[in-house]
Amino acid sequence: MPSRLFFDNLGAILTYAVVGTLWNAFTTGAALWGLQQAGLVAPRVQAGLLDFLLFGSLISAVDPVAVLAVFEEVHVNETLFIIVFGESLLNDAVTVVLYKVCNSFVEMGSANVQATDYLKGVASLFVVSLGGAAVGLVFAFLLALTTRFTKRVRIIEPLLVFLLAYAAYLTAEMASLSAILAVTMCGLGCKKYVEANISHKSRTAVKYTMKTLASCAETIIFMLLGISAVDSSKWAWDSGLVLGTLFFILFFRALGVVLQTWVLNQFRLVPLDKIDQVVMSYGGLRGAVAFALVILLDRTKIPAKDYFVATTIVVVFFTVIVQGLTIKPLVKWLKVKRSEHHKPTLNQELHEHTFDHILAAVEDVVGHHGYHYWRDRWEQFDKKYLSQLLMRRSAYRIRDQIWDVYYRLNIRDAISFVDQGGHVLSSTGLTLPSMPSRNSVAETSVTNLLRESGSGACLDLQVIDTVRSGRDREDAVMHHLLCGGLYKPRYRVGLLQELFKNVFSGSRGQIKLEGYKASCSRHFISEDAQERQDKEVFQQNMKRRLESFKPTKHNICLTKSKPRPRKAGRKKKDGMANTEATNGKPPRDLGFQDTAAVILTVESEEEEDSDSSETEKEDDEGIIFVARATSEVLQEGKVSGSLEVCPSPRIIPPSPTCAEKELPWKSGQGDLAVYVSSETTKIVPVDMQTGWNQSISSLESLASPPCTQAPPMTRLPPRSLVTEESQAPLNLPSDLRPSFAFPTSLAKAGRSHSESSADIPQQQELQPLMGHEDHTHLSPGTANSHWCIQFNRGGRL
Amino acid sequence: MGSCSSHAARIPDVDSIQRETGFSQASLLRLYHRFRALDRNKKGYLSRVDLQEIGALAVNPLGDRIIDSFFPDGSLQLDFPGFVRVLAHFRPVDVEDHGNRDPQEPEPLNSRMNKLRFAFQLYDLDRDGKISRHEMLQVLRLMVGVQVTEEQLESIADRTVQEADEDGDGAVSFLEFTKSLEKMNIEQKMSIRILK
Numbered sequence: 001m002p003s004r005l006f007f008d009n010l011g012a013i014l015t016y017a018v019v020g021t022l023w024n025a026f027t028t029g030a031a032l033w034g035l036q037q038a039g040l041v042a043p044r045v046q047a048g049l050l051d052f053l054l055f056g057s058l059i060s061a062v063d064p065v066a067v068l069a070v071f072e073e074v075h076v077n078e079t080l081f082i083i084v085f086g087e088s089l090l091n092d093a094v095t096v097v098l099y100k101v102c103n104s105f106v107e108m109g110s111a112n113v114q115a116t117d118y119l120k121g122v123a124s125l126f127v128v129s130l131g132g133a134a135v136g137l138v139f140a141f142l143l144a145l146t147t148r149f150t151k152r153v154r155i156i157e158p159l160l161v162f163l164l165a166y167a168a169y170l171t172a173e174m175a176s177l178s179a180i181l182a183v184t185m186c187g188l189g190c191k192k193y194v195e196a197n198i199s200h201k202s203r204t205a206v207k208y209t210m211k212t213l214a215s216c217a218e219t220i221i222f223m224l225l226g227i228s229a230v231d232s233s234k235w236a237w238d239s240g241l242v243l244g245t246l247f248f249i250l251f252f253r254a255l256g257v258v259l260q261t262w263v264l265n266q267f268r269l270v271p272l273d274k275i276d277q278v279v280m281s282y283g284g285l286r287g288a289v290a291f292a293l294v295i296l297l298d299r300t301k302i303p304a305k306d307y308f309v310a311t312t313i314v315v316v317f318f319t320v321i322v323q324g325l326t327i328k329p330l331v332k333w334l335k336v337k338r339s340e341h342h343k344p345t346l347n348q349e350l351h352e353h354t355f356d357h358i359l360a361a362v363e364d365v366v367g368h369h370g371y372h373y374w375r376d377r378w379e380q381f382d383k384k385y386l387s388q389l390l391m392r393r394s395a396y397r398i399r400d401q402i403w404d405v406y407y408r409l410n411i412r413d414a415i416s417f418v419d420q421g422g423h424v425l426s427s428t429g430l431t432l433p434s435m436p437s438r439n440s441v442a443e444t445s446v447t448n449l450l451r452e453s454g455s456g457a458c459l460d461l462q463v464i465d466t467v468r469s470g471r472d473r474e475d476a477v478m479h480h481l482l483c484g485g486l487y488k489p490r491y492r493v494g495l496l497q498e499l500f501k502n503v504f505s506g507s508r509g510q511i512k513l514e515g516y517k518a519s520c521s522r523h524f525i526s527e528d529a530q531e532r533q534d535k536e537v538f539q540q541n542m543k544r545r546l547e548s549f550k551p552t553k554h555n556i557c558l559t560k561s562k563p564r565p566r567k568a569g570r571k572k573k574d575g576m577a578n579t580e581a582t583n584g585k586p587p588r589d590l591g592f593q594d595t596a597a598v599i600l601t602v603e604s605e606e607e608e609d610s611d612s613s614e615t616e617k618e619d620d621e622g623i624i625f626v627a628r629a630t631s632e633v634l635q636e637g638k639v640s641g642s643l644e645v646c647p648s649p650r651i652i653p654p655s656p657t658c659a660e661k662e663l664p665w666k667s668g669q670g671d672l673a674v675y676v677s678s679e680t681t682k683i684v685p686v687d688m689q690t691g692w693n694q695s696i697s698s699l700e701s702l703a704s705p706p707c708t709q710a711p712p713m714t715r716l717p718p719r720s721l722v723t724e725e726s727q728a729p730l731n732l733p734s735d736l737r738p739s740f741a742f743p744t745s746l747a748k749a750g751r752s753h754s755e756s757s758a759d760i761p762q763q764q765e766l767q768p769l770m771g772h773e774d775h776t777h778l779s780p781g782t783a784n785s786h787w788c789i790q791f792n793r794g795g796r797l
Numbered sequence: 798m799g800s801c802s803s804h805a806a807r808i809p810d811v812d813s814i815q816r817e818t819g820f821s822q823a824s825l826l827r828l829y830h831r832f833r834a835l836d837r838n839k840k841g842y843l844s845r846v847d848l849q850e851i852g853a854l855a856v857n858p859l860g861d862r863i864i865d866s867f868f869p870d871g872s873l874q875l876d877f878p879g880f881v882r883v884l885a886h887f888r889p890v891d892v893e894d895h896g897n898r899d900p901q902e903p904e905p906l907n908s909r910m911n912k913l914r915f916a917f918q919l920y921d922l923d924r925d926g927k928i929s930r931h932e933m934l935q936v937l938r939l940m941v942g943v944q945v946t947e948e949q950l951e952s953i954a955d956r957t958v959q960e961a962d963e964d965g966d967g968a969v970s971f972l973e974f975t976k977s978l979e980k981m982n983i984e985q986k987m988s989i990r991i992l993k
Contacts, residue, residue, distance in 0.1 A: 269889050270985045346957045347977040353940055354859065354916065355986045361863040362887050364853040367831045368991045373853070380856070402937070403945050406953045 003188055005082045007375075012264050012272075013086035016280075020087065020256050021060055021094040027252040029056025032244055040240040047304040050106045055308050057098035058294055059249060059315060063287025064088035064180075065218055070285060070324045077337040080276050084283050092180035092289070093129035097121070099293055100176070107301050132178030136185025139168035143186065144193035144390035151392065157202035158209065161194065193390040221288040222320075228295075228313060235310035242311045246318060254281040275334050282327055285319040286312075349405040814878050818885035819905050824991075828884060832877050843867075843875040858939040862919050882906065886915045889988040912987040913975050920974075927968035930958045 006013070033052040035041050047055070067088045071081050101121040108117075143164040150157050165186050172182035195203065228234050257280050265271040272280075294312040299305045331338075360376040363369070807829075815825060833839075835847050845864055854860035867875050867883050888907035904911055920928045920936055934954040941950060961969045961977040969977070 267990070269988050269990055270982065345960055345977065346953065347961050348981055350937070350940070350957055351916070351978055352981065352986065354919070354936065357857055357859040357940070358863060358916065358919065359887070359987065359989060361854055361857045361860055362884065363989060363991075364851050364857070365831075365835075365848065365863070365867075366828065366884065366989070366991065367834070368989070370989060370991055372989070376853075376857075402941050402953060403949065406949075406956060409956070 001085070001188070002078065002082065003191060005078055006086055006188070008371075009079060009082055009086065012083050012268065013090060015260055015264055016083065016087040016257075017090035018094055020253075020260055021062075021091040022098070023256045023259075024060035024249070024252055025057040025098055026053065027056075027256075028060055028245070028248045029053035031248045031252070032056065032241070035240065035244045040244065042238050042240060045238055045241060045304045045307045047302070047307075050102060051302055051304060054099065054102035054106055054297075054302070055294075055311075057095060057102055058290050059245065059286060059312060060253075061091050061095035061286065061289055062088040062284045063289050064092075065214075065221075066285035066287035066320050066324065067283060069218070070320075070327055071283065074328050074331050075338050076279060076331060079270070079272075080279055080336070083272075084280055089180065089184050090129075093132060093178035094125065095289065095293075096178050097125040097128045100124070103297075103301075107298075128176070128178050129181055131175065132172045132181035133185045135172045135175070135177060136168050136182035136187075137189050139164050139171070139182070140186045140189030141390070143190045144197070147194050147197040148390060148392050150198065154199050154202060157198040158205040161198070161202075161206050162209070193387070197390075197392045218288070221291070225288070225291055225313060225316060228291075228309070229317070234306070235313065236306035237310050238307045241307055242314050245311050245315055249284075249286070249315065249319075250281075253284045257281040257284075275336050278334060279327070279331060279336055282323060282330060285323055286316050287320060288316075291316055346402070346406055346409060349402055353402065810878060814881055817878075817906070818881050819888060819907065820881065820885065825881065827991075828881055829877060832880050841876070843880065844873060848875075859919065862922075866915070866919060883915075886912055887987060887989045889990060890984045907988070909983050910975070912983055913978065914971065916987065917971050917974050927966070927970050928958070928974065929968045930954055933958050933969070 029049070029052040032041070032055065033047075033049045036045065036047065036052070062084070064085065067085055071084065101124065105117065143160065146160055146164070147157060150160065165183055168182045168186040169179045172179040198206075257277050261272050261277050261280075290312050294305070294308050297305045297308065302308070356372065356376070359372040363373045811825060814820070815822070820828070832843065835851070836843055837847060837850075845868065848854065848864045848867065854864065857863070867880065869879075885906035890907055890909070917928070918924070920932055922932060922935075934950060937950050937954050937957070941953070945953075958967065958969055961973050963973055963976070964970075
C-alpha cells in the first residue's frame with residue numbers, strides 16, 4: 001500500500017470511513033425500519049428499530065478484501081484507489097463499535113437505553129479506533145526493533161514479521177479494540193524500517209506467503225458463504241427485506257458519497273469530480289466482514305437473525321458478483337482516469353523531493369503550519385531518532401530515497417539488458433545504457449553479496465535469478481568441464497587446453513584457461529610438461545595480444561588501491577597515480593590473482609556493508625574486465641618497456657585492468673569506447689559511451705553506497721588472495737569457472753569468511769610471499785615456479 | 798465586508814495585486830499581516846536577513862534558493878507586491894478558471910507552466926534557460942544525504958540529466974523539464990491550500 005498517498009489523502013479517507021459508515025448505518029437501518037412500518041417487510045421478521053440499526057451497522061461496512069480484489073483488476077487512478085481502499089480499512093473500527101454498541105443496546109432492551117449509554121457509545125468509538133491504532137504502532141515498533149538485530153539469523157525474519165503482526169491482531173482482539181486497525185497500523189508503521197532491515201529473501205518470503213495466506217483465507221470465507229447460502233436451515237427468506245436492503249445500501253451510499261465529497265472538495269487541493277464519485281459509490285462492496293458479523297448474532301436476542309443472514313448473503317453476493325463484475329466496464333465507459341503505469345524515473349523522484357522542500361519552505365514563509373510543515377517535521381524527527389533506533393546501522397547509512405531509485409533503475413536496466421539475451425561477447429547492439437552482462441556472471445556473486453550483506457538496497461533478486469542467457473549456458477558448460485577436470489588428480493592440462501581452445505575462442509578462452517590454471521595450480525604436484533605447455537601458451541597469448549590490440553592510454557591502477565581512495569572520496573582522475581601512491585607495489589605485478597585478491601579482500605571485509613559493496617564493485621570490475629585486462633595491460637606498453645618492474649610480461653593482468661576500469665571512464669569517455677571494443681569481442685557503439693560510462697560508474701557506485709564511514713583498509717589484495725586460495729582449496733571447482741567468473745568465485749570463497757578479521761594477520765603474514773610470487777608468476781618462463789609457489793603457499797596454509 | 802475591505806484598503810495597490818495574482822481578499826490580508834510581521838524593523842520592505850530569520854528555512858535544504866527566488870535580478874528589497882507575486886505561484890489551480898479565461902490575458906501565475914517555471918528557476922541558477930549537469934549536481938548535493946559519496950552523486954546527476962535530456966545537449970531545457978514531469982500531478986504538488 002502506498003503510504004505516502006495514504007497520508008496525503010488521510011483527511012478524505014477518514015471522512016469517508018467514519019462519517020460515511022455512520023451515515024450508511026443509520027440511514028439504512030432507519031429506512032429498513034421505515035419499510036417495516038410501512039408493512040413491506042413481513043411481520044414474521046420481528047425486529048425493532050434497534051435491531052434494524054444493528055443490521056444496518058453490519059451491512060454498511062465496505063469490505064477491504066473485496067475492494068482490493070476488484071480495484072486491483074480495474075486499475076483506476078491512485079487517488080481514487082487509495083480513498084476507497086483506505087476507507088475500507090479504517091471503517092472497521094466504526095463498524096466494530098457500532099455493532100457492539102447496538103448489540104449491547106439490543107441486549108439491554110431498548111427501554112433501558114439511557115442517554116449516557118449513547119455517550120459511552122461515542123466514546124467507545126474513539127477508544128476502539130485509537131486504541132487499535134496504538135496497539136498496532138506498539139507492535140510496529142517492536143517489530144522494527146527486533147528486525148534490526150536479525151542479521152545473523154536471517155531465517156527467522158519472515159517468522160518475526162508474521163508473528164508480530166498476528167500478535168498485534170490478537171492483542172487488539174483481546175482488548176476488544178479494532179483488530180484490523182491494529183494490523184494496518186502495524187504494517188504502515190514498520191514498513192519502512194523492516195524493509196530496510198530484513199534480507200531480500202525474507203522480504204520475498206513475507207510478500208508471497210502473505211499473498212498466499214490471504215488468498216486462502218478469502219477463498220475459505222467465500223466458500224463458507226456459498227455453503228451457507230445453500231444450507232437453507234441457516235437462513236430464512238423475506239423478499240421485502242432483501243430487496244429493500246439492496247436498494248437502500250446502493251442509494252444511501254451514493255447519497256453519502258455525494259454529500260461528503262461536496263464538503264471535502266471545499267478543502268481539497270485536487271477536487272474529486274463526479275466520475276470519481278460514481279466509482280466510489282459503485283465500488284463500495286460488502287464482503288466477508290458483514291457475513292461474519294451477522295453469523296455471530298445471538299438468535300435468542302435477535303429473533304430475526306435468519307432473515308438477516310439471508311439478506312446479508314444476498315447483499316454480499318450481489319455486490320461482489322454484480323458490482324464487482326460490472327465495475328470494470330463501467331470504469332471504461334465513464335473514462336475514469338486510469339492509473340498510469342509509469343516506471344519510476346530519477347527525475348520524478350528528485351523533483352518530488354524538491355517540491356516537498358519548496359512547499360515546506362513556502363509554508364514557513366507564509367507562516368502557516370500546514371500539512372507539509374508537519375510532514376517535514378516528521379521526516380526530520382524520523383531521520384534523527386527513529387531511523388537510528390530502528391534501522392540496522394548499515395541500512396541506515398545507505399538510506400536515501402533518491403539513491404534507492406537510482407539503484408533500482410540501474411538494476412532494472414541491467415536486468416533488461418541481460419533479458420534481451422545480453423551477452424558480453426555476443427551482443428553488438430546495446431539498446432540501453434546498461435551494465436554489461438557481467439550481470440549474469442555476477443549474479444551469483446553480486447546477488448549473493450547483496451543478500452549476505454543485507455544491504456538496504458531493495459533488489460528483487462528473484463528477477464535476476466531467473467535471468468538465463470547464453471552466457472549462463474556457456475558458464476555451465478565450462479563449469480562442467482572444469483569440474484570434470486578437477487577431480488582427476490593429475491589432469492592433463494594439454495587436453496583441457498585443447499578443449500578450451502575449441503570451445504572458447506579468442507582471448508576469452510585463454511583467459512579462462514589461465515584462470516583455470518591459476519586456480520588448479522595447487523593441484524600441480526610437479527613442474528613437468530604441463531608447465532612447459534603453459535609457458536608456450538602464455539607466450540602465444542602474449543604475442544597474439546600484442547598484435548591484435550591497439551594501445552590505449554588507460555591507466556592501470558591497482559585494484560587494491562581502488563577501495564581506499566573510494567572511501568576517502570577522492571576523485572580518482574588518475575588511476576595510475578593512485579596506484580603508485582597507495583600501493584608500493586608496481587602495478588604490473590598484479591596478476592589476476594590480484595584481481596581476485598582484491599575482490600577477496602573486500603569480500604572478507606564484509607562485516608561492514610560498505611565493504612561488501614566494495615566487493616561488489618570489485619567483482620564488477622574484475623568480472624567485467626578480466627578478459628579485457630589482459631590485452632589492455634599488454635598493449636599498455638608495459639610489454640614493450642616497463643617490464644623492469646616485473647620480470648614477466650603482463651600476461652595475466654586482469655586486475656590492473658579491473659582497477660583501471662573504474663578510472664578510465666571517469667577520465668575519458670573516448671578511451672572507453674575503444675577500450676571496450678578492442679577488449680572484449682563485444683562492441684559498444686560509440687553513442688553508447690555515455691550510457692556505458694554511466695553504467696560503469698553507476699556500477700561502481702552501486703557497489704558502494706556507504707563509503708564514507710568505512711575504515712581505511714590497509715591489507716593488500718594479494719595476501720588475501722593467498723589466504724582465500726589456501727583457505728578454500730575445495731572451492732576450486734567454482735574457482736575454475738570462466739575467468740570472468742573467476743573473481744566471482746573467489747569472491748564467493750571470500751564470502752565464506754565474512755568475518756574475516758582473522759584474515760588480516762594471515763594476509764599480512766603472507767605478504768612477503770605474495771610479493772615474491774608477484775614478481776614471478778607473470779612470466780611465462782617462470783610459470784612453473786608460479787604455480788609451485790601458489791601451491792606451496794596453499795600447502796603451508 | 799466592511800472591516801475586511803477597509804483593512805484591505807490599507808494594502809497599497811491591492812486591486813492590481815489581486816488582479817495579477819488572483820488571491821482572495823482574505824488571503825491577501827493574511828499575507829499582508831505576515832509581511833508586516835516578518836518586517837521586523839518596519840522598513841516597509843523585506844530584506845534577505847528578514848527571511849533568513851525564519852528558523853525553519855535554515856534547516857531546509859533549498860531554503861537559500863527559495864529566499865533568492867524572492868529577490869529576482871539581485872535586488873535587495875522585497876516589497877509586498879513582489880512578496881505576493883512569488884507566493885502566487887503556489888496558489889491552488891482554479892479549475893473553473895480555465896473555462897472562461899481570456900486567452901489574450903497572460904497565464905495566471907499559478908498555472909501549471911508557471912509553477913514549473915518557478916521550480917525550474919530554482920535549479921537554473923545562472924538563468925541560461927538550461928539545467929546543466931553541474932547545476933543538477935548542486936541540487937542533488939543539497940538534497941541527498943551525506944552518506945552518498947561524491948561519485949555516486951555524479952552518477953545520479955548524470956543519469957538524471959540523461960533521462961530528461963532529449964536533444965542530447967547535456968542539459969535540461971525548460972521544455973524537457975516539463976516533459977519529464979508530465980506525469981506528475983504538479984497542481985497538487987506545488988500548491989498550498991491555505992493560499993486559496
